Each structure stands twice: as structure tokens, then as C-alpha cells.
Amino acid sequence: MSESPPEEGYDHAAVERRWQEAWDETDAYRTPDDATDPTYVLGMYPYPSGQLHMGHVRNYTITDAYARYRRMCGDSVLHPMGWDAFGLPAENAAKERDTNPRDWTLDCIETMRGQMESMGFGYDWDREVTTCTPDYYKWNQWLFERFSEEGLVEREAAEVNWCPNCETVLADEQVEGDDERCWRCGTPVEQRELDQWFLKITEYADELVDGLDDLEGWPDSVRQMQRNWIGRQEGARVSFDVSGRGEVEAFTTRLDTIHGATFFALAPDHPISEELAAADDDVRRFLEEEADPDGDEPNGVATDLTATNPATGEEVPVFVADFVLSDVGTGALMGVPGHDDRDHAFAEKMGVDIVPVVAPAPADGEADDGEPTPPDVSDAAYTDDGVLVNSGEYDGLASAEARERLTAAIDSAESHVQYRLRDWGISRQRYWGTPIPVVHCDDCGPVLVPEAELPVELPEFVNTTGNPLDAAEEWKRTTCPDCGGEAVRETDTMDTFVDSSWYFLRYVSPDLGDAPFDVDRANDWMPVEQYVGGIEHAVMHLLYARFVTKVVADMEMLEHREPFERLLAQGMVQLDGEKMSKSKGNVVSPQRIVDEYGADTARLFMMQAAQPERDFDWSEEGVRSTYRFLTRLKRTVEAFDADAADASGVDPDDPVAAYVDGEVDAAVAVATEEYDTLTFNTALREAQGLVSTLRNYREHADGVDDAVFRRGLTVAVRLLAPVAPHLCETLHEELGGEGFVVDADWPASDADVETAERRRRLVENTRGDVRNIVDVAGIDEPERVDVVVAPDWKHRALEIALDSDAPNLVGELMGHDEIREHGDAAADYGKDLQAEREALTPALSPDAEYDALTAAAWLVEREFDAPVRVLRADEADDSVARKAEPGRPAIDIAE
RNA sequence: GCGAGGGUGGCCGAGCCUGGCCAAAGGCGGCGGACUUAAGAUCCGCUCUCUCAGGAGUUCGAGGGUUCGAAUCCCUUCCCUCGCACCA
Structure with missing residues (x-):
């Protein structure tokens, strides 16, 4: 299948096949039921479309890498996978291919599972969950019934998109274009009122919005989106007495502006508007011809009604206006043109009075003479809070306080919280979903199917227009569980979001026959510690x-009220800055990448390309570079003689080995921190850097310390294993590791990252300086390079300077004998320190500098092909040595 | 309009929380060199400008500020992406 590897790579196909089989044979990724509090790592399960795409690969590589990391750290890990297997695309596919949704879906799952296996994702397949199986959707039905018992299910009429040709409800996304046509047949979509089943999510609106504050492991963006969506608004309901119609309620968040309410407006479909239309030609014409709720212009028509402002007692005109929406608030509002932009525009258009009743609060410094100036609202509304004016006895009150007082004072006013969130309509007039477990009886009405009769299974698929369940006459006909009379089954199925709203609980006990999940185990295993999926x-x-989750908790089946502790919304994989999509034809197939370069390369490339939450561009060059890296790594390990003498410990007299050993520690320390926070890109950079260091070490030092080199390779392999598991298994084995690298211990390091970084910087700066000198001075062939470490007293002086807060640093330094004895040199250095005082940073000790430079000398020797001497200050000529400073050795190059 | 995130060298992308060691990691691309019959792969070096032995100048969307010192902190402004929106 795969072509010969590009360039001279390694045989990734063989490596990957081998380990996938080995893992499989040993059930390497099994999480036993008796696991105690495993770390639960989860990717959002996919819709089985039949093809894994790059978004999936990225998503699941993130969870896989993290799961493997935690496992190497010694955790027991739960990392399952399943299928969001219900949904309309399967129905369409089945019709096109003359098969049925079930077979089609199961085929797709088969294919995708194979693709996931070829990516090397370590799932516990024994916990696989497939939502379209009766074993699963039975529990959707069961939960629906429990919800019903809790009073959280409601059946009511709702407006839905209806295609008269297909005879089915369409989701909003399936209505196309501004002229609203059916995506499948192009028929104009109608609105139709149908009886629909709802889950009363609004009962939980407060907890859902308040709980967001505590979800610190979630991105702010997602929390904000949920807040917006729930749209909690705190305000008041207040009634205006409308002539001949009685009290009409309006909702407002600005009751403080009620004295400025100079008109009242009704939604076009408000009952009063509809009544008026029957008698009033103007209103009828407005409703039929002019009203345009989608337009930007606020349009309206005057009525012959007036409303009494309960605060002022004044009669204000009543309009029917298209910007008043019947599904917002009460479908009626008080118009305050002085303090609301839209009301202002409307009042100008209709010639209504505009009265300012809130003035800007006096700024703190300003003299508070008790007479705030009303703002000029003739051109624009003043929409901020402030101090009341023109409001009788409320004048002078701050807006917030005025709202409270007015709510209390006005008889018909009461505090009210309003939400944008609507109850969750779960009815779908489609075949491929969970049948809603209800029977309709002429005498008893809708009746739940008894629990013992669950699941209500789907009948055979019939290729028909409209809802196949409606056409399944035999299936439909049943008897009423209550009275035993003739009855018909509910033909609606559930929204597939019902399936996905609890699947993470099913993984805990996927085969359980008498409950949706094992309560004790769920209490122990939940919540999901790290959830990863798309922002959509x-x-x-x-x-x-x-x-x-909250409802289930309230049914005392779960001790957790939030399902996902930490959430990562992963970014998109793009090509040339554009989202990959079939219609644009810019899709990169994961299969092709796996064939050409292998799964490890695909995974590693993706994880190092960017932070997981950011979008990034796919780059074929980057993939090749990653592939070459893996190839290099493999060769490096192979070249290392695994049977080399097992020297124990590091030879303390070999500074180069000590240096490399320190680099190994540093890499572990840094990479571990990054793995913890899922910033794989920086962790992997560290691992790759370590491999370069090791290669340099082997290539250019005078013989390597086997123990150090072995440890370095072992560490590099382990740091890479979560992301490139197949190759790392091979290398682990090559290095004589026991068992799977999957089960290996995460490397430990007691390295001080600070010190390691200081050392790196010293070496880098020194190398840079040597280059600089050679370059600037035009030295062609250096004969010898001397690197001289600053004398102890300068280090001491720096230490003193760092601690000192004396105004005269030179004076303070001269108070120390060991410094003063260096006379002018000490004074000069003291002045330098004084000048740089605020910017001083600690340096390594003289010995540490000496060791670090000695260890790195070979790097310079190799580069300039000249011998390097690292000297202590007292070993060098004073004319050179005196230029040395801590962190900045003196350099002398002989031509 | 409201809210969130982002703008870094030819490109991608670290750094920004916790200011100084930042002309700014790493990768890609480009240039030069080693190896090679050659190409590829691999390895080494260079890749903002000037430079008199490690120096100087200009740079992190734009402008201003705080600070001895700002890619990093604050304000203003422009652009991009995303979510919400005649929401009372």
C-alpha cells in the first residue's frame, strides 16, 4: 500500500503494525473495572462519517498523548472511545445507496475504528459505546422517563421549519439561503406548529450560569459563550394599564427610567395587536405589509389605544412595532427614548416626546451641589446609569437604588429574572434516532412506555419521503399501557444531543444491563479530568x-454536578490559512500521511506545530522535517552500541559527560511541566533539542560516556513516547528496556531549571562572543582560543551587589577586604556594577562556570578547528583575565 | 453594537502571566561549506543594518504612558478571527 518511503526514512509501516498488534494482544490499554479513581481523559466522540479527518487526528492525538503521559507518570488512566452514531446523514446515505442507516453506520464505524487503530490511539475498546444500538438508546429512553417523573419533560406546540415536499422538520442549519429553502429539494420552507417534546433545561438556568464561575479549567471563551447563550437578565416586570384592555405587562432592566417612558409598544403577534388588526385597517396593513422583524429599521404603527404610565400617571401612546419580539420578555415594552438607542430612533420617527430622566452622575471630584444637569437627549439617548432627574420624589437617587425603590413602590412592578435560554426541544421527525418512549391513547393522552418494555426499538427502515416511523404502520399500532385500549406510538425520535449528553457516563460500565451506569464506579471515576474537542x-x-449531569445528580445517581473538570477547545488544522473542507478541495487525507510517513510522524508534526488550542497550517515541509527527525533519532539509537560497557554513574572527571547529563535533566524538568499543561509543542521542542545535543555529543566529543549517552537516549525516547508511541516502543526495546514504553516510568529529574538555563545561556553567549570576535576582527584561522573565568572576588562582588541596598555600592564593596585588596580593578568593577545595578542577575559560581565552559569547550573547538583552553583567572595573563566578569568570561584568540 | 481571542524577523511559531541575560528559541524557506561522480539524505555555519576583538543602531500592528529599563505592564487606535445581537 505505501510507496517507498520518501527520502531515506525508516520502515514506519512495519514498526507501526508490529506494535499495534503487540498492544492489541496484551490488551495494553484496558482499564479494569476495579481501577481506583483513574485519570479520565476523553475526546469528544465522533459522528461516524466513515473517514477520519485531520480535525479528528488532532483531537485524539491530544487526548492520547496526555493519557499516555499520565499513565507513564503512574496513574491508572481511563481513555475510551465511542460513536455518536445516530443522525440524519446516515438516512440520506442509506437512501442514496439503497441500504439502511444501520448497516451504513456500522460500516462507517468499522472503517473509522480501523483508522484510529492505525493512528495508534490507545483506547480501551472494551468500553466502546455506540449510541445507535438498543443497548445504548434504551437508556436515553429510560432517562427520558426519569426526567418525566422529575417534571422535566413537557409537550407543547412549537414553531418548526417544515418542508412540505419532504414532509419533515428541518433543523435551522438545513434551511438555506435568504429565501429559506429546503437544503435537499429546494422547496420553500414553511413554519408549522407541531407538538414537540421539551426537556426543561430552563429550570437549571441559574445553576448552569452560576456554575460557570467555578469551571476554572475551562477556557474563558467557552464560559462566556454559555453565559451569552443563557442570557440571564435581571430586571422587573411592570404593568401599564392599556385603555379598554386592562393591565399589560412589560419587562425592563431599566425601571429607573420609567418616568421617561413616553410610549408603549406591542409585538406584531401580541394578542392585543392581533385583536386590533381585526378592527383597525392601519394596524392590519402594518402587520401584513410593513412589519419586518428582520430589518434594521424600527417600524411601527400608531393605535388608538393609550397606556397609563404607572409612575407618572400620564397617558402615553401605544404602538404596534416590529422591533418588539414576542419571544423576548413579555412581547411588550415601555419605550424610553431618552435612554435607549432603539427607542430613541423609534420616537424620532413617530414624533414621540423624548424626556431625559437620568443624568450622568457627578464625577468624584466635582462639587456635589445636588443639581445634576439633565443630559441633552434630543440627538441621542443617554444609556448609562446615573442620577435620576425629572422623576419627582426619586430625583437625586442613583439608578441602582432607584430601581429597587421603584420596584417596591409601584404596585404592578416586581423583580424578575429573564433568560434567553429556551427549553430544549428534542423532537425530530426522523428515523435514525432514539424513539421517544411514548404511546398516544385517545382516552389517556400521551403515556410513557413502561420501563419493563424498554427499549422501544426502531422498526425496519423504509425508504420513503417524510418520517419512516410514520410509515411503519405495524410498529406504530400498539395498546395503551394504562387502559389497554388501542393506541399509536410516538413517531418522533430524539435529538442526537441527548445521546451525547451522558455518553461519558456509559464508558464507566458500558455493558451494564440494569442501569445506564454503575453509580459507585461513576462516583469514583467521574468527572472527566480532561475533555478535548472542537469549539463548535x-x-x-x-x-x-x-x-x-445536574439532573442525574439530583436524581441521586451521581455525586458530581459538573461532567468535565478541564476543557480544551482545540484549534483547527488549516491549509494556507483556510479551513480544510471538501467543497474547497483542500483536504489533506490523514490516511495518505500515515501511508507515506507513518502515524508517528503525523502525530508528532501536529503536536509540535502549535499550541493545541490554536489554529495552525498544515505544512508538507513540516511533516517531512518531522519524519527526518524520527529517522535521525532511530539511527542514533541504532548506532549506539546497546551492549556497550555499562559504566555505572557519571565519571566526575569528565566535564563533557556531566554537561550532557545536566542537559538531560533540564530537558526532563522543562518537558514535564509542559506536558502537565498540554503544551506539547514546547515539551517536544525540548525533547528534540535533547536529541540534537546527544548527536553532537557523540559526533564531536572525544568518546562518549556510555551511561550518560544511554540515559540521554532513554529519556528522549520517553519524552517522545506519548506522541510518537510506535517508534518509541522500538527504540525502548533497542535500548534494552523492559516491557512496553507505554508502561515505562516517566523520567525523573531533580534538575533546577534556573541553573540549567543559566548554564545554557553562559555557553551560548560565550560561543556567540567567540564568533563575533572572529568575525569582526577578521580572523581567518584561529590558532588557539582561551576562555577565562572571572576571579572569585568578582563573583563575590556581584553577590554582595545583588543583596545590597546601600546607596553607594562602591563604598559598600570596599568595606570587604577580599575585594578592596584588588584596588583600582575592584573600584572599576564596582562602578560597573553600580551602573547596572537594577539589571543585575545572579550568575553561576566560578566553579560551575568553569565546569560548564570546560564541558562546552569541544563545541568551540569543533566550530573553529582550534584548541580551546578554559582557564581560571589566576591561570591566565592578567591583561586578559581582567576583562572577565561573572557570566561573561574573557576571551583571547590567538591568530 | 456587546463580548472573547489574536496581530512577533521572508513564512510558521515560542516568548508576554512572573519587565532586564531578547536582535528575540525552534522549524520551514534561502545562502555558503563538508560529504558525494552527481542529486538526495546527513552534518557545520550564515540569514535586520553598520562594525575598528565580543561594539552600535533600528525592530515585536500604530500612537502615547509607567519605569533606570518594555515584545512583555497601562491607555488610545487600526486590522483579523470567533461568539451574541432590533434582548426591552
Whole structure:
């Protein structure tokens, strides 16, 4: 299948096949039921479209790498996978291919599972969950019934998109274009009122929004999106007495502006508007011809009604206006043109009075003479809070206080919290979903199917227009569980978001026959510690899952009220800055990449390309570079003689080995921190840097210390193993490791990252300086390079300077004998320190500098092909040595 | 309009939380060299400008500020992406 590897790579196909089989044979990724509090790592399960795409690969590589990392750290890990297997695409595919959704879906799952295996994702397949199986959707039905018992299910009429040709409801996304046509047949979509089943998520609106504050492991963006979506508004309801119609309620968040309410407006479909239309030609014409709720212009029509402002007692005109929406608030509002932009525009258009009743609060410094100046609202509304004016006895009150007092004072006013969130309509007039477990009886109405009769299974698929369940006459006909009379089954199925709102609980006990999940185990294993998926689910899925978790908790089946502790919304994989999509034809197939370069390369490239939450561009060059890196690594390990004498410990007299050993520690320390926070890109950079260091070491030092080199390779392999597991298994074996690298211990390091970085910097700066000198001075062939470490007293002086807060640093330094004895040199250095005082940073000790430079000398020797001497200050000529400073050795190059 | 995130050298991308060691990691691309019959692979070096032995100048969307010192902190402004929106 794969062509010969590009360039001279390694045989990734053989490596990957071998380890996938080995893992499989040993059930390497099994999480036993008796695991105690495993770390639960989860990627959002996919819709089985039949093809794994790059988004999936990225998503699941993130969870896989993290799961493997935690496992190497010694955790027991739960990392399952399943299928969001219901949904309309399968119905369409089945019709096109003359098969049925079930077979089609199961085929797709088969294919995708194979692709996941070829990516090397370490899932516990024994916990696989497939939502379209009766074993699973039975529990959707069961939960629906429990919800019903809790009073959280409601059946009511709702407006839906209806295609008269296909005879089915369409989701909003399936209505195309401004002229709203059916995506499948192009028929104009109608609105139709249908009886629909709802789950009362609004009962949990407060907890859902308040709980966001504590979800510190979630990105702010997602939390904000959920807040917006729930749209909690605190305000007041207040009634205006409308002539001949009684009290009409309006909702407002600005009751403080009620004295400026100079008109009242009704939604076009408000009952009063509809009544008026029957008698009033103007209103009828407006409703039929002019009203345009989608337009930008606020349009309206005057009525012959007036409303009494309960605060002022004044009669104000009543309009029917298209910017008043019946599904917002009460479908009626008080118009305050002085303090609301839209009301202002409307009042200008209709010639209504505009009265300012809130003035800007006097700034702190300003003299408070008790007479705030009303703002000029003739051109624009003043929409901020402030101090009341023109409001009778409320004048002078701050807006917030005025709202409270007015709410208390006005009879018809009461505090009210309003939400944008609507109850969750779960009815779908489609075949490929969970049948809603209800029977309709002429006498008893809708009746739940008894629990013992669950699941209500789907009948055979019938290729028909409209809802196949409606056409399944035999299936439909049943008897009423209550009275035994003739009855018909509910033909609606559930929204597939119902399936996904609890699937993470099913993984805990996927085969359990008498409950959706094992309560004790779920209490121990939940919540999901790290959840990873696309941002497109920020609201719907993630909100529904939170809702269902809370309800289940209230049914005393779970001790957790939030399902996902930490959430990562992973970025997109793009090509040339554009989202990959079939329609643009810019899709890079993961399969092709796996064939050509292997799964390890694909995974490693993706993880090092960018932080997981950021979008990044796919780059074929980057992939090749990654592939070459793996190839190099493999060769490096192979070249290392695994049977080399097992020297124990580091030879303390070999500074180069000590240096490399220190680099190994540093890499571990840095990479571990980064793995913890899922910043794989920087962790991997460290691992790759370590491999370069090791290669340089072997190539150019006078013989390597086997123990150090072995440890370096072992560490590099382990740091890379979570991301490139197949090759790392091979290398682990090559290095004589026991068992799987999957089960190996994460390397430990007691390295001080600070010191390691200081050392690196010293070496880098020194090398840079040598280059600089050679370059600037035009030295062609250096004969010898001397690197001289600053004398102890300068280090001491720096230490003193760092601690000192004396105004005269030179004076303070001269108070120390060991410094003063260096006379002018000490004074000069003291002045330098004084000048740089604020910028001083600690340096390594003289010995540490000496060791670090000695260890790195070979780097310079190799580069300039000249012998390097690292000297202590007292070993060098004073004319050179005196230029040395801590962190900045003196350099002398002989031509 | 409101809210969130982002703008870094030819490109991608670290750094920004916790200011100084930042002309700014790493990769890609480009240039030069080693190896090679050659190409590829591999390895070494260079890749903002000037330079008199490690120096100087200009740079991190733009402008201003704080500070001895700003890619990093604060304000203003422009641009991009995303979410919400006649929401009362």
C-alpha cells in the first residue's frame, strides 16, 4: 500500500503494525473495572462519517498523548472511545445507496475504528459505546422517563421549519439561503406548529450560569459563550394599564427610567395587536405589509389605544412595532427614548416626546451641589446609569437604588429574572434516532412506555419521503399501557444531543444491563479530568451535558454536578490559512500521511506545530522535517552500541559527560511541566533539542560516556513516547528496556531549571562572543582560543551587589577586604556594577562556570578547528583575565 | 453594537502571566561549506543594518504612558478571527 518511503526514512509501516498488534494482544490499554479513581481523559466522540479527518487526528492525538503521559507518570488512566452514531446523514446515505442507516453506520464505524487503530490511539475498546444500538438508546429512553417523573419533560406546540415536499422538520442549519429553502429539494420552507417534546433545561438556568464561575479549567471563551447563550437578565416586570384592555405587562432592566417612558409598544403577534388588526385597517396593513422583524429599521404603527404610565400617571401612546419580539420578555415594552438607542430612533420617527430622566452622575471630584444637569437627549439617548432627574420624589437617587425603590413602590412592578435560554426541544421527525418512549391513547393522552418494555426499538427502515416511523404502520399500532385500549406510538425520535449528553457516563460500565451506569464506579471515576474537542460544541453539547449531569445528580445517581473538570477547545488544522473542507478541495487525507510517513510522524508534526488550542497550517515541509527527525533519532539509537560497557554513574572527571547529563535533566524538568499543561509543542521542542545535543555529543566529543549517552537516549525516547508511541516502543526495546514504553516510568529529574538555563545561556553567549570576535576582527584561522573565568572576588562582588541596598555600592564593596585588596580593578568593577545595578542577575559560581565552559569547550573547538583552553583567572595573563566578569568570561584568540 | 481571542524577523511559531541575560528559541524557506561522480539524505555555519576583538543602531500592528529599563505592564487606535445581537 505505501510507496517507498520518501527520502531515506525508516520502515514506519512495519514498526507501526508490529506494535499495534503487540498492544492489541496484551490488551495494553484496558482499564479494569476495579481501577481506583483513574485519570479520565476523553475526546469528544465522533459522528461516524466513515473517514477520519485531520480535525479528528488532532483531537485524539491530544487526548492520547496526555493519557499516555499520565499513565507513564503512574496513574491508572481511563481513555475510551465511542460513536455518536445516530443522525440524519446516515438516512440520506442509506437512501442514496439503497441500504439502511444501520448497516451504513456500522460500516462507517468499522472503517473509522480501523483508522484510529492505525493512528495508534490507545483506547480501551472494551468500553466502546455506540449510541445507535438498543443497548445504548434504551437508556436515553429510560432517562427520558426519569426526567418525566422529575417534571422535566413537557409537550407543547412549537414553531418548526417544515418542508412540505419532504414532509419533515428541518433543523435551522438545513434551511438555506435568504429565501429559506429546503437544503435537499429546494422547496420553500414553511413554519408549522407541531407538538414537540421539551426537556426543561430552563429550570437549571441559574445553576448552569452560576456554575460557570467555578469551571476554572475551562477556557474563558467557552464560559462566556454559555453565559451569552443563557442570557440571564435581571430586571422587573411592570404593568401599564392599556385603555379598554386592562393591565399589560412589560419587562425592563431599566425601571429607573420609567418616568421617561413616553410610549408603549406591542409585538406584531401580541394578542392585543392581533385583536386590533381585526378592527383597525392601519394596524392590519402594518402587520401584513410593513412589519419586518428582520430589518434594521424600527417600524411601527400608531393605535388608538393609550397606556397609563404607572409612575407618572400620564397617558402615553401605544404602538404596534416590529422591533418588539414576542419571544423576548413579555412581547411588550415601555419605550424610553431618552435612554435607549432603539427607542430613541423609534420616537424620532413617530414624533414621540423624548424626556431625559437620568443624568450622568457627578464625577468624584466635582462639587456635589445636588443639581445634576439633565443630559441633552434630543440627538441621542443617554444609556448609562446615573442620577435620576425629572422623576419627582426619586430625583437625586442613583439608578441602582432607584430601581429597587421603584420596584417596591409601584404596585404592578416586581423583580424578575429573564433568560434567553429556551427549553430544549428534542423532537425530530426522523428515523435514525432514539424513539421517544411514548404511546398516544385517545382516552389517556400521551403515556410513557413502561420501563419493563424498554427499549422501544426502531422498526425496519423504509425508504420513503417524510418520517419512516410514520410509515411503519405495524410498529406504530400498539395498546395503551394504562387502559389497554388501542393506541399509536410516538413517531418522533430524539435529538442526537441527548445521546451525547451522558455518553461519558456509559464508558464507566458500558455493558451494564440494569442501569445506564454503575453509580459507585461513576462516583469514583467521574468527572472527566480532561475533555478535548472542537469549539463548535461550546454551547449545545457542553451545555446539554452539564444540564443532564445536574439532573442525574439530583436524581441521586451521581455525586458530581459538573461532567468535565478541564476543557480544551482545540484549534483547527488549516491549509494556507483556510479551513480544510471538501467543497474547497483542500483536504489533506490523514490516511495518505500515515501511508507515506507513518502515524508517528503525523502525530508528532501536529503536536509540535502549535499550541493545541490554536489554529495552525498544515505544512508538507513540516511533516517531512518531522519524519527526518524520527529517522535521525532511530539511527542514533541504532548506532549506539546497546551492549556497550555499562559504566555505572557519571565519571566526575569528565566535564563533557556531566554537561550532557545536566542537559538531560533540564530537558526532563522543562518537558514535564509542559506536558502537565498540554503544551506539547514546547515539551517536544525540548525533547528534540535533547536529541540534537546527544548527536553532537557523540559526533564531536572525544568518546562518549556510555551511561550518560544511554540515559540521554532513554529519556528522549520517553519524552517522545506519548506522541510518537510506535517508534518509541522500538527504540525502548533497542535500548534494552523492559516491557512496553507505554508502561515505562516517566523520567525523573531533580534538575533546577534556573541553573540549567543559566548554564545554557553562559555557553551560548560565550560561543556567540567567540564568533563575533572572529568575525569582526577578521580572523581567518584561529590558532588557539582561551576562555577565562572571572576571579572569585568578582563573583563575590556581584553577590554582595545583588543583596545590597546601600546607596553607594562602591563604598559598600570596599568595606570587604577580599575585594578592596584588588584596588583600582575592584573600584572599576564596582562602578560597573553600580551602573547596572537594577539589571543585575545572579550568575553561576566560578566553579560551575568553569565546569560548564570546560564541558562546552569541544563545541568551540569543533566550530573553529582550534584548541580551546578554559582557564581560571589566576591561570591566565592578567591583561586578559581582567576583562572577565561573572557570566561573561574573557576571551583571547590567538591568530 | 456587546463580548472573547489574536496581530512577533521572508513564512510558521515560542516568548508576554512572573519587565532586564531578547536582535528575540525552534522549524520551514534561502545562502555558503563538508560529504558525494552527481542529486538526495546527513552534518557545520550564515540569514535586520553598520562594525575598528565580543561594539552600535533600528525592530515585536500604530500612537502615547509607567519605569533606570518594555515584545512583555497601562491607555488610545487600526486590522483579523470567533461568539451574541432590533434582548426591552
